Amino acid sequence: MTDELKKRLLEDVVIFSGKEEVRTGAELLAPDHSPRERYRTDSLPSRGALHVKTDLQRQVEQFLFYQAELLDTKNWQAYIDLFATEGVYWMPARPEQTEWMDSPSIFAEDRELMSVRMGRITHPNAWSQAPLWATNHLIANVVIEDLADAWVCVRSRFQVQELRRDAVRSLSGVYRHRLLRRGEDFQIELQRVDLMNAQAPFDYTLQAWV
């Protein structure tokens, strides 16, 4: 080690932040540069209706599980029949969308349009259905957000694996069901599906309801 190097290594400096008048480099150069949304505290999710009775919670969960099972077993008509006459399946393109009729959507289907989709998937010349195709749904984090005598609003999270040809892809997101109470059973008035990757590129299309 040379004397010069020994000398240089003894020259220490300590820099520190924390003084309010010190601004960081980027802030100093362009204080209005703020491309990201600020951290928000005004939109906490609902803790759910904690007073919900266990049996209602269980009925709702069983309904969601059954719905998923109908999709995975390709019982399309039985799936459609879970929807009320005016029921709607809606997958918005963006999470901030609030109504299905006038929003550009990924899915926006009443029972009639669902019947069109079912007719397509089950047609012998639905070419895209020729390769292997199957799904596997898992539903979790089921929270009853709100309820009244006639209806229940439920939030849940889904994880779907989809097999197509030789590849498996993963889809996930949030379901929000508005369910009409029919004794101990339910009918779907609105099923809102917010896919996590709704605005990311899709590797192939979504052929059936998620």
Added chain:
Amino acid sequence: MRPIEHLVEPDRVHRTVYTDQEIFDREIEQIFEKVWVYCGHESQVKAPGDYYTVQIGRQPMIMVRDRAGGINVLHNRCPHRGVELCGALSGNTGSSFVCSYHAWSFHLDGSIRGIPLPQGYEGTRMNPANPDCSMKRAARVGIYRGFVFASLASDGPSLEEFLGDARIAFDDMCDRSPEGEVEIVPVCHRVIQHSNWKFFMENQLDALHPSVTHQSTGVSASKIERRLKGEGREAPLYYHYLSTFASSFDQWDSVQTVNFPRGHGILKGYMGLRPNDPDTQQYTEAMHRAYGAERAEQYLGRSIHHVLIYPYLSVQSPLQQLRCLRPVAPNKTLSEIWHFRLKGVSPAIYRRSMWYFNLVNSPATMINADDLENWTKGQWGLESNGGEWVSFHRNYGRDTRDGDTTYSNNGTSEVVMRNQFDAWSKYMSRE
């Protein structure tokens, strides 16, 4: 790579034009990084600092509104060490771009604004007067009726020359607004095609495929449409969007194409988009008031299904949507799907075209599901050695040439592909 004249013959092309990496690289250089490429619509960047990122060929770019109200298209790259400047798809960047690495900052026109500790550059050749210190700009930016294009080549045809008669795509879309303008709907669906970009461009004007490829959806939709009508209920117009796919070969053969220089073209209308309901009547009246009866009828009566701007854009002007291709690899193409709102029309008229966006162009499309399947399978076939040539013989020699435009006499004529490859050869043969 074979010489171009050995790849493209008047009635057939060699399969490698869809599969070969070297040909793809040359396409990017000779076509996509030279021609006018669609970047977006003015209404996507309304306020100073608003930006959208966009890919031109292999180049990540930013379209940004500056303080003077102009739109710039810049390379999304810090000139210091190359770091991407905008990490989000879109947003507002304030009064400058700031690099996340060393805080070089740039005005909204790309010129250098500040460098930290600038004395460190004194006496070097990297100083603010050197253009290398600023973000690189697209060579040319052009706007046609609110649609923004950029070219990375400083010479070549003007935007209007490049678009030629296919500029009707944007005229037709805007003219259908009583105010003569559209604005973007801020939703972009992106779908990856596992096929060469040419599959999409050819398919768009291919009138033979719909009743085969889309049979399942066409048949299913027309069944429900008939049932609703049978029950005395109203079948919304959007059933018709789907059920027309179930038409016969002869019917499709009557839907003609118009083929322009540079590979552009038109598939003429076939959906009859002028129903006689109160919403439409009110809209027609508004159009008559805005333009006078004669011009309004000319605008509303145009027979266009969609217009192709070769080699990457399909504009469905009567329903205000467009699909833009960004080629990624010989066998991979990203499509971006946008929708526009006619200014000055009722929500009912907007809803009508939005439902086409939902049913046909969304990622849950009941139509393109089968197109994508075809193109993937087509790509695999052309990657195989099972045959060397792709046939475009249908109605060869039986189209009508008028000046530099070719009209099909049978809608299913493969003049579309022949015309596109004529343009392709010219682009690819340039020095």
